[in-house]
Amino acid sequence: MSQPAAKAVKRVCMRDHIRDILVGRILDGTYPAGTQLKELYLAREFDVSQAPIREALRELEGSGLVSSERFRGTRVRGADFAEMRESYELRMMLEMRSVALAAPYKPDLLADLAGYLREMDTAVKADDSEAYIDNALRFHRRLVESSGNRTFLAVWDSLLWDIRGRIALRRLAEMGKSLKTLVSMHKALLGRLRAQDVAGATERVQALLARVSSAFDQNGATR
Amino acid sequence: MSQPAAKAVKRVCMRDHIRDILVGRILDGTYPAGTQLKELYLAREFDVSQAPIREALRELEGSGLVSSERFRGTRVRGADFAEMRESYELRMMLEMRSVALAAPYKPDLLADLAGYLREMDTAVKADDSEAYIDNALRFHRRLVESSGNRTFLAVWDSLLWDIRGRIALRRLAEMGKSLKTLVSMHKALLGRLRAQDVAGATERVQALLARVSSAFDQNGATR
DNA sequence: AAGCTGTCGATTATCGATAATCGTCCCGTG
DNA sequence: CACGGGACGATTATCGATAATCGACAGCTT
Numbered sequence A, B: 001m002s003q004p005a006a007k008a009v010k011r012v013c014m015r016d017h018i019r020d021i022l023v024g025r026i027l028d029g030t031y032p033a034g035t036q037l038k039e040l041y042l043a044r045e046f047d048v049s050q051a052p053i054r055e056a057l058r059e060l061e062g063s064g065l066v067s068s069e070r071f072r073g074t075r076v077r078g079a080d081f082a083e084m085r086e087s088y089e090l091r092m093m094l095e096m097r098s099v100a101l102a103a104p105y106k107p108d109l110l111a112d113l114a115g116y117l118r119e120m121d122t123a124v125k126a127d128d129s130e131a132y133i134d135n136a137l138r139f140h141r142r143l144v145e146s147s148g149n150r151t152f153l154a155v156w157d158s159l160l161w162d163i164r165g166r167i168a169l170r171r172l173a174e175m176g177k178s179l180k181t182l183v184s185m186h187k188a189l190l191g192r193l194r195a196q197d198v199a200g201a202t203e204r205v206q207a208l209l210a211r212v213s214s215a216f217d218q219n220g221a222t223r
Numbered sequence C: 001a002a003g004c005t006g007t008c009g010a011t012t013a014t015c016g017a018t019a020a021t022c023g024t025c026c027c028g029t030g
Numbered sequence D: 001c002a003c004g005g006g007a008c009g010a011t012t013a014t015c016g017a018t019a020a021t022c023g024a025c026a027g028c029t030t
Helices: A014-027 A039-046 A050-062 A081-102 A107-125 A129-145 A150-158 A161-174 A179-194 A198-216 B014-027 B039-046 B050-062 B081-102 B107-125 B129-145 B150-158 B161-174 B179-194 B198-216
Strands: A066-069 A073-076 B066-069 B073-076
Touching: A014 A039, A014 A050, A014 A161, A039 A050, A050 A066, A050 A073, A050 B050, A081 A129, A081 A150, A081 A161, A081 A198, A081 B081, A081 B150, A107 A129, A107 A179, A129 A150, A129 A161, A129 A179, A150 B081, A150 B150, A161 A198, A179 A198, B014 B039, B014 B050, B014 B161, B039 B050, B050 B066, B050 B073, B081 B129, B081 B150, B081 B161, B081 B198, B107 B129, B107 B179, B129 B150, B129 B161, B129 B179, B161 B198, B179 B198
Parallel strands: none
Antiparallel strands: A066 A073, B066 B073
């Protein structure tokens, strides 16, 4: 699966390059849900052969971004709200358990989280939701990483939170919910972690993700 | 030498066929951990081109069975016991939560589980561990499926329990642990489900998986 | 002998072309 | 007019061949 850290420089591998471009286009709406990604068409556009396109598409399929049927092509998968909620339920479990496993919380973990939180705060004040989400994801991924459970991290990564998160944020914005609340919830969480309060921290993680997940409730209400 | 299996069933898709064969070989030890799977070599053996081999390998990579480095080939990944234990922790979370979500337990679910359990019982009496594990996996997968959470099921599926389970069973056998205990634990679980006892059932699921997971404890002791 | 450099063999990544498959449209039939 | 049968176009799956890359080793320099 794709790694969070992308090599900025010289790509030795066409398919990685293509994959990243395709992910970008799906994210920014160039390819809306349902768009068929035709191999030869893309091959011509990127001036490569069909092979690297196929491999990139298969990689996207593995991460659930697109789905393909035999001989019938590959299409961009839409954001199914019910499925979103379900995936947030899993994420909640993963992160809550991670908070328990990560205890006691080491200074370098706390320092990292504090750094991300600071960036989140700055981003929200600058009304830069892209920067907010980038750092929020780093924050949460770091939490899962600190559990020491590689399977947790692999599954967390596989769920493509950079995509789901952006959709959630857009929804929350549409619902008029401010990111400021999320930042303060993260602050509270970090406070509990600093106090080595496992139960408290777990509770905050749950509350936090429940709030984000509420973007996908049928009526859109937080209740 | 060419493979007679190629003619067995009319596969529309070579890569699926090849993938299944490769999985089988990794499972039965034909390809021990660390074996390099060379594309052209396999291509000649299966009498196909390199392309479908590559696609099959990439699929295996996606499910963690093998890992590949750029230009350095694809190798069979070994069974890391620590990682096994970690994956069982996730499985435990998934199944415990599924038991909670699936309530109240419908008659058709209970009937399916009872059917699988019967097969498990028969298999153990016939000392057929293959049949046991097949049905045990059906039992557990059905449980996760009944949660109604598609993400849960997708993640559960992605963890390749047919492989991990077999390894666990082999270990348990080496440790002299009988499958009979596992069958009776499943019986107890089904009893709790029939009684609509969510807490009790959850507890049994945990105990059950903990016992299997113990195959990967450092010393091999159940404690 | 240690270090550097260039070449070679093995293997993967990519190419350009062909075969297989699916959906559709046209046509004849009832 | 509804309906099945085949030809066609579009697209994917696979092929056979070539280019790119890596690891190792030999030969040269010091």
